[in-house]
Amino acid sequence: MKTKQISVLEYAEKISPDYFRKNRKYPDTPLTRHAIMYRIRNNMPLPEVVKYNRVGKVHVLTVNSNF
DSSP: OOEEEEEHHHHHHHSOGGGTOSSOSOTTSOOOHHHHHHHHHTTOOOTTEEEEEEETTEEEEEEETTO
């Protein structure tokens, strides 16, 4: 399985909001970086993420290469 590493911002831009939202007022708005950081801080699972690393102050997410 090939993987690649991406930033939290890139993940927030590419991931589908359907993984996170159900019955919300605005279901088509994109996810924010803060929503991802909230999930990381509270040990909640992130869809499509294989592994999470923190290098210094930078958060790195490992995903499949076809993400």
